[in-house]
Structure formats: C-alpha cells, structure tokens
Amino acid sequence: MACGKSTVGKELALRLELPYIDTDELIVSKSGMSIPDIFVHEGEAVFREYEKNTVHYISCLPPHVISSGAGMLCTKENAVLLKNNAIIIYIYRDFPTIFNIISNDKNRPMAYGKDYNEIKKLYDFRAQKYIAHSNFMVENLNTVKTCTESIVLKLFNFYGNTD
Ligand SMILES: Nc1ncnc2c1ncn2[C@@H]1O[C@H](COP(=O)(O)OP(=O)(O)O)[C@@H](O)[C@H]1O
Ligand SMILES: O=C(O)C1=C[C@@H](OP(=O)(O)O)[C@@H](O)[C@H](O)C1
Ligand SMILES: [Mg+2]
Structure with a gap:
C-alpha cells in the first residue's frame, strides 16, 4: 500500500511504450463497485477471489506493465501464476512515508482505522513475501521518475537491451 x-507503474508503461493495467481498476470495473464498497459489502475474502480471477486474466495477456494491490502476492496461487508469467518488481518505500499516506485513507480498507503498530506488522509480514517472490527490488525514495529509471536499468540487466 502506497x-x-x-x-510508478503508469510512468513505466509510458517509458517502455507498453499498455498498462492496474489490477484494482480491473476489479472495480468488472465488479461495478469501489474497492472500499467491496470490502464493506462483500468482505475481504470475496475481494481476494476477484484478485485471483484477475491474475488468471492478466497471465494470458501479451506484454503489459501491471500494477497490483499490495495483498496480491499473499495468495500463493497468485504468486505462482505471476512468477511463471511475469517479472515481479518489489517497490520499496519507507514505512513512515507510507503510514502518513494511508493512515486516514478510506480508500485503503486494509489500513483504515488501524493504528501504527498494526499496519507496521502487516508491512513487515508482506515485505518477506515481496522479497521471496519478486525478481528484484527498487527503492521509491526520490521522484517517480528516478524510481522508473531504476526499474528500466534493472530490466536492462535482467533482460538485455529494453529499447
Ligand atoms: N516518488 C514519489 N514521490 C512523490 N509522491 C509519490 C511517489 N511515489 C508515489 N507517490 C504518491 O504516493 C501515493 C501512493 O502511491 P500509489 O501509486 O497509489 O501507491 P500504491 O499503488 O502502491 O498503493 C500517491 O499519492 C502517489 O502520487
Ligand atoms: O493492502 C491490500 O491488501 C490492498 C491494497 C490495495 O491496493 P494498493 O496497494 O494500491 O493500495 C487494494 O488492492 C485493496 O485495498 C487491498
Ligand atoms: Mg495502487
């Protein structure tokens, strides 16, 4: 989260001239509900089912830049499918910055109403998943452009020439 x-995903898609998808936007458009409404009216378990369906859909697409939600890799089935079909990039941002953004954001129901320690626990737990499942990590501690360019550089090393 945050x-x-x-x-960065949108910026990377522009930079690489690839189409862009945000899995949360896909879920919203397919379900006809906002993310917080899904959590309130259908619950987290249903949201995770929507996420799984989305992963099956995006796994069959030609090359895209895809942003997921922060919980995506916590479902093993998603992690396996994505590992087989995508390059997974862990975007690291420091917790205090993230907490400032999400602590009062009604649009991020996994964090809304929780205190600093609860969210930090989730952040630390998920960091282990991201490390385990990603192909590489980049820091987002400067501008969006700086982060995007460090992804391009790492993709270059990973894949060869990206131009
Ligand atoms: N490098 C950056 N510099 C300044 N603001 C940023 C940077 N990266 C992200 N943001 C801002 O942080 C917030 C959370 O980013 P977002 O892309 O929604 O994160 P995520 O999709 O991981 O939840 C947004 O308001 C976004 O504009
Ligand atoms: O942390 C999570 O489990 C979630 C993060 C959200 O995406 P962002 O990571 O873009 O906030 C969104 O998928 C949903 O609210 C669940
Ligand atoms: Mg997002």
Whole structure:
C-alpha cells in the first residue's frame, strides 16, 4: 500500500511504450463497485477471489506493465501464476512515508482505522513475501521518475537491451 505501484507503474508503461493495467481498476470495473464498497459489502475474502480471477486474466495477456494491490502476492496461487508469467518488481518505500499516506485513507480498507503498530506488522509480514517472490527490488525514495529509471536499468540487466 502506497509504495507507488500504481503511480510508478503508469510512468513505466509510458517509458517502455507498453499498455498498462492496474489490477484494482480491473476489479472495480468488472465488479461495478469501489474497492472500499467491496470490502464493506462483500468482505475481504470475496475481494481476494476477484484478485485471483484477475491474475488468471492478466497471465494470458501479451506484454503489459501491471500494477497490483499490495495483498496480491499473499495468495500463493497468485504468486505462482505471476512468477511463471511475469517479472515481479518489489517497490520499496519507507514505512513512515507510507503510514502518513494511508493512515486516514478510506480508500485503503486494509489500513483504515488501524493504528501504527498494526499496519507496521502487516508491512513487515508482506515485505518477506515481496522479497521471496519478486525478481528484484527498487527503492521509491526520490521522484517517480528516478524510481522508473531504476526499474528500466534493472530490466536492462535482467533482460538485455529494453529499447
Ligand atoms: N516518488 C514519489 N514521490 C512523490 N509522491 C509519490 C511517489 N511515489 C508515489 N507517490 C504518491 O504516493 C501515493 C501512493 O502511491 P500509489 O501509486 O497509489 O501507491 P500504491 O499503488 O502502491 O498503493 C500517491 O499519492 C502517489 O502520487
Ligand atoms: O493492502 C491490500 O491488501 C490492498 C491494497 C490495495 O491496493 P494498493 O496497494 O494500491 O493500495 C487494494 O488492492 C485493496 O485495498 C487491498
Ligand atoms: Mg495502487
């Protein structure tokens, strides 16, 4: 949450001239509900089912830049499918910055209403998953452009020439 997946993902897609998808936007458009409404009216378990369906859909697409929600890799089935079909990039951002953004954001129901320690626990737990499942990590501690360019550089090393 709030490490910059959606923001940097969009910028990366422009930079690489690839189409862009945000899995949360897909879920919203397919379900016809906002993310907080899904959590309130249907519950987290249903949201995770929507996430799984989305992963099956995006796994069959030609190359895209895809931003996911922060809980995506916590479902093993998603992690396996994505590992087989995608390059997974862990975007690291420091917790105090993230906490400032999400602590009062009604649009992020996994954090809304929780205190600093609860959210930090989730952040630390998920960091282990991201480390385990990602192909590489980049820091988002400067501008969006800086983060995007460090992804391009790491993709270059990973894949060869990206131009
Ligand atoms: N490098 C950055 N510099 C300044 N603001 C940023 C940066 N990266 C992300 N943001 C801002 O942080 C907030 C959370 O980013 P977002 O892309 O929604 O994260 P995520 O999709 O990982 O939850 C947004 O308001 C976004 O504009
Ligand atoms: O932390 C989570 O489990 C979630 C993060 C959200 O995406 P962002 O990471 O873009 O906030 C969104 O998928 C949903 O609210 C659940
Ligand atoms: Mg997002």
